[in-house]
Amino acid sequence: MISFIDGSSKSNCSLVPVPGCSKRYGNAKPLACSPTISSYFLEFEVQIIESLKLATEKASVAKDAKLKTISALQKHSTLLREAVDQGLPNHGDNVDWGKVENAASHVEEFSKQDLVAEAEARKSIDLLKTVIFL
Numbered sequence: 001m002i003s004f005i006d007g008s009s010k011s012n013c014s015l016v017p018v019p020g021c022s023k024r025y026g027n028a029k030p031l032a033c034s035p036t037i038s039s040y041f042l043e044f045e046v047q048i049i050e051s052l053k054l055a056t057e058k059a060s061v062a063k064d065a066k067l068k069t070i071s072a073l074q075k076h077s078t079l080l081r082e083a084v085d086q087g088l089p090n091h092g093d094n095v096d097w098g099k100v101e102n103a104a105s106h107v108e109e110f111s112k113q114d115l116v117a118e119a120e121a122r123k124s125i126d127l128l129k130t131v132i133f134l
Contacts, residue, residue, distance in 0.1 A: 047131050048128075048131055048132060051124070051127055051128040051131045051132075052128055054124045054127070054128075055121070055124040055125045055127070055128045057124075058117070058120050058121040058123075058124040058125075059121045059124075059125070061117050061120070061121065062114065062117040062118045062120070062121035064117075065110070065113050065114035065116075065117040065118070066114050066117075066118070068110045068113070068114065069107065069110040069111050069113075069114045072103065072106045072107045072110045073107050075103050075106070076100070076103035076104050076106070076107050079099050079100045079103045080100050080103075083095045083096070083097060083099075083100050
């Protein structure tokens, strides 16, 4: 007796290789009891692959967004350090605080974007876990 996630079960069936699947996974070959079960496994494989692609794409976007935020933060800190160094001996007469404020707004903007990208990446990873462990 073979039981499936949806509650259905099959008995008295012989296991045969899944048609159209020539891939080997370690020492195991995918097996199924009938064309219906075979299509279930193929559909499951497609769902896993698509979920994995989505999660990988979203994680990459999130990583790139984090790197943009880090770069903007480094630029802001460099500009702030230069502004403070220039402002101390001259009492701030020659300091362009507009550049510093602009850099700070970029940090804030990129930070918001990377939080959204991270949330989307986490959702896609959760979806992948759901597909795999359901």
